[in-house]
Amino acid sequence: MGLDKNQIAKRIAKEVKNGMYVNLGIGIPTLVANYIPEGVEVVLQSENGLLGMGPFPTEDKVDADLINAGKQTITTLPGSSIFSSAESFGMIRGEHVDLTILGAMEVSEQGDIANWKIPGKMVKGMGGAMDLVASAKNIIVAMQHTARDGSSKLLKECTLPITGLKCIKKIVTDLAVLEVTSDGFKLLERAPGVTVEEIQKATEGRLIVEGDIPEVQL
Amino acid sequence: MINKTVKNAQEALQGVQDGMTFMLGGFGLCGIPENAIQELLRLGVKDLTCISNNAGVDDYGIGLLLQKRQVRKMIASYVGENAEFERQLLSGELDVELIPQGTLAERIRAGGAGIPAFFTPAGYGTEVGEGKESREFNGKMYLMEQWLKADFSFVKAWKGDTAGNLIYKGTARNFNPMMAAAGKITVAEVEELVPAGELDPNMIHTPGIYVQRIFQGEKYEKRIEQRTVRIA
Numbered sequence: 001m002g003l004d005k006n007q008i009a010k011r012i013a014k015e016v017k018n019g020m021y022v023n024l025g026i027g028i029p030t031l032v033a034n035y036i037p038e039g040v041e042v043v044l045q046s047e048n049g050l051l052g053m054g055p056f057p058t059e060d061k062v063d064a065d066l067i068n069a070g071k072q073t074i075t076t077l078p079g080s081s082i083f084s085s086a087e088s089f090g091m092i093r094g095e096h097v098d099l100t101i102l103g104a105m106e107v108s109e110q111g112d113i114a115n116w117k118i119p120g121k122m123v124k125g126m127g128g129a130m131d132l133v134a135s136a137k138n139i140i141v142a143m144q145h146t147a148r149d150g151s152s153k154l155l156k157e158c159t160l161p162i163t164g165l166k167c168i169k170k171i172v173t174d175l176a177v178l179e180v181t182s183d184g185f186k187l188l189e190r191a192p193g194v195t196v197e198e199i200q201k202a203t204e205g206r207l208i209v210e211g212d213i214p215e216v217q218l
Numbered sequence: 219m220i221n222k223t224v225k226n227a228q229e230a231l232q233g234v235q236d237g238m239t240f241m242l243g244g245f246g247l248c249g250i251p252e253n254a255i256q257e258l259l260r261l262g263v264k265d266l267t268c269i270s271n272n273a274g275v276d277d278y279g280i281g282l283l284l285q286k287r288q289v290r291k292m293i294a295s296y297v298g299e300n301a302e303f304e305r306q307l308l309s310g311e312l313d314v315e316l317i318p319q320g321t322l323a324e325r326i327r328a329g330g331a332g333i334p335a336f337f338t339p340a341g342y343g344t345e346v347g348e349g350k351e352s353r354e355f356n357g358k359m360y361l362m363e364q365w366l367k368a369d370f371s372f373v374k375a376w377k378g379d380t381a382g383n384l385i386y387k388g389t390a391r392n393f394n395p396m397m398a399a400a401g402k403i404t405v406a407e408v409e410e411l412v413p414a415g416e417l418d419p420n421m422i423h424t425p426g427i428y429v430q431r432i433f434q435g436e437k438y439e440k441r442i443e444q445r446t447v448r449i450a
Contacts, residue, residue, distance in 0.1 A: 046389070047319065047320075048245040048248075048389050048392050049245075049389050049391055049392050050389055055448055056446040056447050056448040057447060057448070058447060058448060058449070058450040059447050059450070060450075062442070062445060062447060063388060064247075064248065064390075064440035064441070064442050065248060065249065065376070065387045065388035065389065065390040065440070066388040066389055067245070067246065067248045067389055067442075067443070067444070068389075069245075070444065071245075071246040071247075071248070071443040071444045072444040072446040073442060073444065073445055073446050073447070074446070082388060082389060082391060083391070084323070084391050084392065084393070084394070084395045084396060085245070085271070085319065085320075085322075085323040085392050085393050085396070086323040086324055086326070086327040086395070086396050088320075088323070089319065089320025089321075089323050089324065090324075092320060093320060093338065093339070093340070112343075122304050122307075122308075123307075123316065124296060124297055124298035125294060125295050125296035125297050125298065125316045126295065126296070126316060126318055126319075126346075127295050127296040127318075127319050128295070128318065128319035128320060129318075130318035130320075130321075130340045130341045130344060130346060131318045131319060131320030131321065131338075131340040134338070134339035134340040134341070134342065135339055135340070161344065161345055162343055162344045162345075163344060164342075164343070164344070165342065165343035
């Protein structure tokens with residue numbers, strides 16, 4: 001029951017509009033590239049210094065000097081451009097990138113996000129996540145609604161160290177699509193077969209339910 | 219034109235000492251100064267502060283310097299692929315300062331461009347902001363961040379000329395251009411060193427003014443971290 005990772009990515013892909021410059025985080029967000037609808041032209045930004053990220057190379061085109069922010073070998077496309085890390089984060093900070101899609105460990109009802117550190121465990125670093133969430137015009141989060149033990153990841157307040165404050169606008173989980181409003185998480189859609197009550201139970205933060213909630217269309 | 223050419227890495231790293239602060243270019247293992255790292259290993263200088271986006275992997279890149287316990291402090295944005303790094307960090311042998319990637323890039327850029335501090339929204343309201351001055355501009359909160367400079371910067375480019383002009387290839391550019399400008403002494407290593415005049419001035423990424431020493435690297439392994447391919 002609920003959406004799997006590919007279905008979450010497919011649902012998020014519907015938010016990607018023609019002409020957008022988009023930064024995709026590691027994990028489920030990377031999968032979004034596979035589901036961008038026919039006829040929708042977008043330019044993918046990789047924060048290590050590339051606009052116009054193409055697909056993985058064929059074996060004969062693998063180039064150690066051409067990787068994405070996940071350190072995977074990739075390709076350029078006609079119209080691609082390459083630049084330094086300072087320029088790359090300049091275009092992120094300057095709000096030239098239209099949409100950022102990233103993963104999260106927790107989101108609060110104010111739109112705070114925690115996704116970089118679990119105290120007591122190895123700290124790997126925030127990479128570009130803090131820069132992205134602080135400046136993106138529009139951020140969509142892809143995440144699981146609950147932890148393995150069933151506890152909610154959509155909270156009143158984040159319990160893990162914060163990545164950014166009041167920055168998340170939309171969340172797509174395995175159970176639901178939600179918008180972060182000034183009053184809390186507004187339920188927009190529910191995963192096929194999942195009831196509003198189940199979503200309510202899985203959401204610790206304030207959930208706003210208005211009228212009939214449609215099922216996610218994939 | 220001033221000739222910046224030195225014979226090899228050994229000559230290029232003259233003056234390197236214990237306790238110095240270094241910048242090392244690269245993103246992951248892409249665009250790292252492989253020959254300078256080998257020479258640092260050979261010299262065995264220690265108590266180093268290394269500024270680099272990542273810390274290499276266990277048996278390559280800065281990971282090699284960690285293995286030999288040459289690094290006292292690491293300043294980076296992401297250090298995820300290195301088990302020895304983790305061990306030294308948890309045992310307290312190694313000090314680490316984690317900085318948001320864009321802030322790291324801009325602090326280095328600021329160091330080279332003579333800007334002692336700037337304001338950025340990244341990290342406001344997080345532990346990155348603890349103890350830092352913050353200020354509101356147009357209703358949004360920003361943190362003050364300070365420039366970074368280094369005793370030596372080690373950068374890697376694709377092509378360079380004897381005047382120190384550099385051209386990078388692909389995403390191997392990353393942190394190299396800013397680091398080139400932020401080092402008191404910048405050592406550039408290149409895959410191909412050509413006489414001044416052979417590179418098109420319109421295509422130069424790093425002007426020679428930032429480079430004090432340049433040499434052609436003996437060899438480049440260019441290891442790939444995640445070899446991802448599709449079927450033709």
